[in-house]
Amino acid sequence: MTAAGIGTLVVGGLAALDGTPVAQTLASQPLVTATLLGALWGDWSTALAVGVVLQILAASTLPIGARTPEDYSVGGVVGAGVALTIAAGAPFEHVRQAASLAGVLAGMTAASLGVPLLRWQRRWNEGLARWCEGELRAGRERALAESQWAAVLLAFAIGLAVTALWLSLAHAGARMVYRESLRLAGAWHLLQPLWLGFGFAQLLHAFVQRRLERAGVFAAALVGAWLVIVAGAP
Amino acid sequence: MSTQAPHSLARGTLLEMGLRANLLQAAWNFERQQGLGWAFAFAPALRQLYPVREERLARLAEHTAYFNTQPTLASIALGAAARGEEDRSHGAGGDAESMARLKSALGSTLAALGDRLFWFSLRPFAATVGVLVAMAHPRGGWGALALWLVYSVPHLTMRFGGVAWGYAKGPAVLSGDLRAWLEAGVRWLALLGCVVLGVALAWALAPGGVPRPIAVQCALAVGLGVGLLTAQRARPSPTRWALAFGILGLILAWRFHT
Numbered sequence: 358m359t360a361a362g363i364g365t366l367v368v369g370g371l372a373a374l375d376g377t378p379v380a381q382t383l384a385s386q387p388l389v390t391a392t393l394l395g396a397l398w399g400d401w402s403t404a405l406a407v408g409v410v411l412q413i414l415a416a417s418t419l420p421i422g423a424r425t426p427e428d429y430s431v432g433g434v435v436g437a438g439v440a441l442t443i444a445a446g447a448p449f450e451h452v453r454q455a456a457s458l459a460g461v462l463a464g465m466t467a468a469s470l471g472v473p474l475l476r477w478q479r480r481w482n483e484g485l486a487r488w489c490e491g492e493l494r495a496g497r498e499r500a501l502a503e504s505q506w507a508a509v510l511l512a513f514a515i516g517l518a519v520t521a522l523w524l525s526l527a528h529a530g531a532r533m534v535y536r537e538s539l540r541l542a543g544a545w546h547l548l549q550p551l552w553l554g555f556g557f558a559q560l561l562h563a564f565v566q567r568r569l570e571r572a573g574v575f576a577a578a579l580v581g582a583w584l585v586i587v588a589g590a591p
Numbered sequence: 592m593s594t595q596a597p598h599s600l601a602r603g604t605l606l607e608m609g610l611r612a613n614l615l616q617a618a619w620n621f622e623r624q625q626g627l628g629w630a631f632a633f634a635p636a637l638r639q640l641y642p643v644r645e646e647r648l649a650r651l652a653e654h655t656a657y658f659n660t661q662p663t664l665a666s667i668a669l670g671a672a673a674r675g676e677e678d679r680s681h682g683a684g685g686d687a688e689s690m691a692r693l694k695s696a697l698g699s700t701l702a703a704l705g706d707r708l709f710w711f712s713l714r715p716f717a718a719t720v721g722v723l724v725a726m727a728h729p730r731g732g733w734g735a736l737a738l739w740l741v742y743s744v745p746h747l748t749m750r751f752g753g754v755a756w757g758y759a760k761g762p763a764v765l766s767g768d769l770r771a772w773l774e775a776g777v778r779w780l781a782l783l784g785c786v787v788l789g790v791a792l793a794w795a796l797a798p799g800g801v802p803r804p805i806a807v808q809c810a811l812a813v814g815l816g817v818g819l820l821t822a823q824r825a826r827p828s829p830t831r832w833a834l835a836f837g838i839l840g841l842i843l844a845w846r847f848h849t
Contacts, residue, residue, distance in 0.1 A: 378617040381662055383714070383742040388721050392735035401730050409725050412738075416718035417822075417829045419710045427830045462837050465830055482620035486627045486655065489618075493652040498644075501651065505631050508618035544844035550795070550803075550810035551836055557792055557811075558818020559829050563715045564784035571785050578789025586793055590800020 362442070362524060364397045366517050369434040373516020376430030377475075378509050387411035387433025387464065394434070398441040403453050407440045407460040408433065410549060413556025414465065417563065425479070428471025429464075431516050435523040436464020442527040443534050455534050455541035458548065459527070467523055478515060482508055600636055600673060605758055607635040608673065609751040612666050624659035629669070629694075636673040640680040650676070653687050660698040661705025666750050668697040670757025671764045693762055700765050704773045709746065712780035717742035719784055723791040726798065 368390055375385035383389065391408025395401040415429035440460025444453045485504045492500030534541060565571045615628035633654050641647035660668055675693050678684030717738050725734025757764050792815075796808055814836075821832050 377619060378614070380613040381616070382746060383717060383739055386718065386721075386738060388718070388725055388738055389735040392725075392732040396732065405725055405729055405734070409722055409734075412718055412722055412725075414829055414833050416715045416722075419714070427828065458837075462834070465834050465837070469830055469834070479620045482618045482627075483622045485618050486620055486623050489627060490652055490655045493648055493655065496644075496648060498648060498651070501627070501631050501634060501655075504627060505614050505617045508627075509614070512617075540844045541841075544840045546807070547810055547843070548837060548840040550807045551814040551840070552833055553795055554811040554814025554816075555818040555821075555829070555833060555836065556814075557788060557795075558815045559822050560715050560719055560784070560788055561815075562819060562822035563711060564781045564788060566781065568781075571781060574782055575785040575789045578786040579793050580789075582790040582793035583797060586800050587797050587802070588800075590797075 361394075361398045361445075365394055365434065365438040365441070365524060366520050368393055368397075369431055369438070369520025370513040370517035372430040372434045373428075373512050373519075374509060376428065378512045385430035385433070387415050387429055387436065390430075390433045391437035394437045394441055398445065400441055400444060400453075403440050403444045403457055403460075404437045406454075406457045406549070407436045407464065410461050410552045410556070411436045411464045411468075413553060413560070415468075417556065417559035418468075425472050425475050427465075427468040428475055429468045431471055431519050432464045432468025434516075434520055435467035436460045438520060438524055439463040439527040442524055443531045447535070449538070451542035452535060452538045454545040455538035458541050458545040459530070459534050461548075461552070463523055463527070467519065471519070474515060474519070478511060481511065599677060600639055600758060602755070604635045604639050605670065605673075605754045606751065608632050608669050609666055609754045611635065612662075612669060612750055612754070615662050615665050623655065623657045625662070625665065626655050626658050629658040629665070630654040632665075632669055633673070633676075636669075636676060640677055653690070656691065658694055658698055660702040661709055663709050663746050663749050664701040664705035664753065666753030667757040667764055667769075668694065668701055670754040671697055671760065671762050672757075673754070674758050674761035697762070697765065704770060707777050708773050708780075712777050712784070713742055713745065716780050716784045716787070719787045719791055723787055723794060726791065726794050 372385035372390050374380075375382060388408045391404045391411070395404030395408075398404065411429065411433050415433065418426045418429055437460060440456045443459055444456035447453055447456065485508060489500050489504040561575060565575065611632040611634070615625050615632055617631075618627040619625060620627075630651055634651060637647050637650050637654070641650055672690070672694055675684055675690060679686075679690065684690075720741050721734045721738025723734075724737040728734065760767060792811075795811060796803060802808070817832075818829075821827075821829070
């Protein structure tokens with residue numbers, strides 16, 4: 358495996374940590390991880406094409422209360438990682454577009470499949486919490502730190518393992534993507550703006566909250582920005 | 592404050608609590624939710640307040656019980672509860688039950704405020720800013736940096752500063768200006784979010800001033816329309832809808848591509 362591949366696995370593990378167990382700084386968001394992977398693989402355009410679409414979708418996925426949301430922390434790394442693995446060394450633009458489509462689909466699927474995995478992890482943590490309380494009552498103060506680090510280690514290992522699994526699938530399926538790259542690139546031209554529009558709508562709904570004046574602010578900003586961008590173009 | 596009372600918490604202890612609050616959700620589980628992380632973050636305060644080991648361990652075990660709130664604002668709860676525990680260690684506060692009641696009140700109130708500010712407002716706002724910058728500067732990490740900074744600066748400031756704030760105000764922290772301040776934050780972020788989103792959509796329609804082909808603009812408009820319709824219901828989730836679009840797009844590409 359290449360250094361970029363190993364780096365992707367590590368980013369997968371770290372993203373799994375930032376997602377919930379450690380710090381939650383949004384360093385695990387798809388745009389951030391895709392940017393890191395773009396720098397690692399030396400292919401900004403493929404990484405950011407995937408990162409932007411997954412980011413828009415991830416923004417409307419919220420970890421409220423006890424809900425287990427789609428895991429876009431690992432999903433974002435999987436998406437960009439799969440696309441970069443397939444696109445690595447591809448000489449033609451349409452192959453990179455096909456790889457971007459495969460990456461976004463892989464990222465969304467990994468994020469969805471991450472839900473049962475997160476639930477399992479959280480159930481495993483229940484046992485850890487019970488063990489910790491018992492140990493504390495038995496006088497072992499260090500049990501608290503040990504159980505915290507055990508949970509952190511498990512989350513890192515799961516993130517790394519899931520990323521590794523998807524990267525091997527990408528290696529295995531790369532030939533098929535090359536073969537069908539024209540069709541997939543055609544689908545990408547249709548789906549990328551569709552997904553962007555869909556994600557923008559989710560964000561708009563989150564900001565407007567059925568308040569007419571906010572919808573007016575959005576419309577004014579859209580028209581004003583469009584005029585400035587188009588009129589200001591060389 | 593830290594130098595007046597014999598058991599009052601040192602600044603270093605509050606900082607350590609803020610640092611440990613980063614692991615608040617490390618062992619998140621359905622039964623106790625943030626309970627274990629709370630006890631881990633609270634341990635430095637208990638170490639200082641209860642020098643007798645047995646007493647400290649008993650308190651620590653108490654604090655592993657159920658707790659849940661919005662993780663950023665949990666720092667305020669940690670500080671306020673540390674103040675309550677300090678009173679308790681001096682014999683001036685209540686018992687284990689009153690501490691549990693205090694934690695429950697802090698947790699639910701801060702969750703209601705924090706979810707709206709950090710999850711429903713700041714997180715989508717940071718994502719919108721990041722996506723706009725990434726679309727405008729597709730080469731380089733400016734979008735990612737913008738997203739991270741917009742969210743992390745307030746998040747980490749609150750995480751580290753919140754403990755000292757909660758400790759200074761004590762359980763009364765919820766009755767001060769905090770609520771009005773957070774509500775104002777939500778309102779302004781929503782308005783600014785509308786503006787940034789409008790600019791982002793305009794850029795997606797005509798990046799660099801060059802309008803994209805009509806088919807692309809139509810796909811954007813269809814996505815926006817369907818998105819607004821589906822956003823009215825929580826299920827199926829946006830990801831499931833997006834996956835369904837993906838499958839539909841693949842079928843169309845296979846059917847019509849020659």
